[in-house]
Amino acid sequence: MTVTTAPHAFWLAGREATGEETFEVTSPWDGRSVGSASVPTEAQVEEAVAASVAVGPAFAASPAHVRAAALDLVSRRLQERAEEFARLICAENGKPVKWARGEVGRAVAVFRIAAEEARRFNGGEAQRLDTEPTGAGRLALTRRFPRGTVLGIAPFNFPLNLCAHKVAPALAAGVPIILKPAPATPLSALLLGELLAETDLPAGSWSVLPVPNDRMPALVQDERLPVISFTGSDRVGYAIRASVPHKRCTLELGGNGAAVVLADYAAEDRLDWAAGRIAVFSNYQGGQSCIGVQRVVADAAVYDRLVPKVVAAVEALATGDPADEATDVGPMISEDAAQRVESWVDEAVRAGAQVLTGGKREGTSYAPTVLADVPDDVTLAREEAFGPVLTVRRAADESAAFAAVNDSKYGLQAGVFTSDLQAAFRAHRALEVGGVIIGDVPTYRADQMPYGGVKRSGEGREGVRFAMEDYTYERVMVLTGLDL
Known part of the structure; x- marks a missing residue:
């Protein structure tokens, strides 16, 4: 990846701009400079917010084909520049x-x-009202309209796609958005701005503002930004919710994803499949995925055969330089993050947990780790590890396995390895999560499906159409004097 010497401009109401200060973005792997970003001034942030409010009515009324064409263009240009984006990420x-x-x-x-949803969203729903005598000659027509400008706050772990999940639905619904990328990884979002600038979207309909986190509360509190879409920790997410209880908040927060392996999955090839998927998706981004596998709960009938397969698959993962094509597991985002994981593992070991593999840190990298016999009351068992650490436990039967999954303050997604359709439906009914993935890890996500959690894992749903619904509200019109 070529380092750009000039600071990356930000995007203010659809145009490039620079502020008075810059900050460096460094590689978590070796600490080298990746580039620098210009920081918007307070006056520039005010200009972006004001522009979004001013354009709101016209943007909401813009033809669907205009918004769809812009989104199609961004999709195509992303594909054309895919390697450039990948290297920057x-x-x-x-x-x-x-x-x-x-x-x-x-x-x-x-x-x-x-782009597809922009073409079919808000087609309206008609409802006859003459089902009651007082509704004779009346028809209700329901359509969706923007709540107002969205403040999208994105995390570091998917610096492009989780920005896309905030920007694309907003633009598809005709809703202006101000995007705040994570301070550790703003460059992918700023490069995305280049593609948005190639479209015919109106000025003010979007901005990308890499403001520091200590300035985020002012944006959150701004009454002109009635919708907040936040992805990050449950601590920050619920602090946002508490500070603006009158606003519409979509909160995509943490998880400690569980993979359940039931007794019917006992065939050797099935256990091999489960072990391989668990190993990869407990570690694939340095474990920094809210739906990564943190816990394995295996039926006693398969536990003793499954665990050695998981350990072997974890040990087969290649660690090292993320730019190397062979690398499976790279560094964590910072040394502080790796030290936190190290401290949690050390606490678990002192309390009696057994390290089956891994358990070592070197700088920002933490070795892929598997732990057994983890006590229920240690931090690692109760919180989101957000690192390359996996715990394994034995369950007496299906009911005990599902109870173990539910024994958590989080409820984002769970994976259940079973070939029993009835067990799949029982899992769907019993597990207190936003998504149940049958035959695979909890890490599976299709970008069009509803995605979100329960309990401390958040509220609201992402997935393009579902985010569009969160950003808008239903408004009914009643037509009177009709001959129905």
């Missing part, structure tokens, strides 16, 4: 380049799906 985030390519591919799909 790899550099600023430390994500292995093969996973970075996958992220870009998903963002391509998000904008394409948003």
Whole structure:
């Protein structure tokens, strides 16, 4: 990845701008400079917010084909520049380049799906009211309208695709958006701005503002930004919710994803499949995925055969330089993050947990780790690890396994390895999560499906159409004097 010496401009109401200060973006892998970004001044942030409010009515009324064409263009241009984006994600985030390519591919799909949804969203729903005598000659027509400008706050772990999941649905619905990328990884979002600037979207309909986190509360509190879409920790998410209880908040927060392996999955090839998927998706971004596998709950009938397979598959993962095509597991986002994981593992070991593999840190990198016999009351068992650490436990039967999954303050997604259709439906009914993935890990996500959690994992749903619904509200019109 070529380092750009001039600071990256930000995007103010659809045009390039620079502020008075800059900050450096460094590689988590080796600490080298990846580039620098210009920081908007307070006056420039005010200009972006004011522009979004001013354009709101016209943008909401814009033809669907105009918005769809813009989103199609961004999707195509992302595909054309896919390798450039992947290398930038790899550099600023430390994500292995093969996973970075996958992220870009998903963002391509998000904008394409948003273009499709723009064409069919808000078609309106008619409802006869003459089912009651007082409604004779009346018809209700319901359509959706923007709540107002969205403040999109994105995390570092998917610096392109989770920005896409905020920007694309907003633009598809005719809703202005101000995007705040993560300070550790702003460059992918700023490069995305280049593609948005190639469209005919109106000035003010979008801005990308890399403001520091200490200035985020002022944006959150701004009454002109009635919708907040936040992805990040449950601590920050619920602090936002508490500070603006009158606003519409979509909160995509943490998880400690569980993979359940039931007794019917006992065939050797099935256990091999489960072990391989668990190993990869407990570690694939340095474990920094809210739906990564953190817990394995295996039926006692398969536990003793499954665990050695998981350990062997974890040990087979290649660690190292994320720019190397062979690397499976790169660094964590910072040394502080790696030290936190180290401290949690050390606490668990002192309390009696057994390290089956891994358990070592070197700088920002933490070795892929598997732990057994983890006590229920240690931090690692109760919180989101957000690192390359996996715990394994034995369950007496299906009911005990499902109870173990539910024994958590989080409820984002769960994976259940079973070939029993009835067990799948029982899991769907019993598990207190936003998504149940049958035959695979909890890490599976299709970008068009509803995505979100329960309990401390958040509220609201992403997935393009579902985010569009969160950004808008239903308004009914009653027509009177009709001959129905």
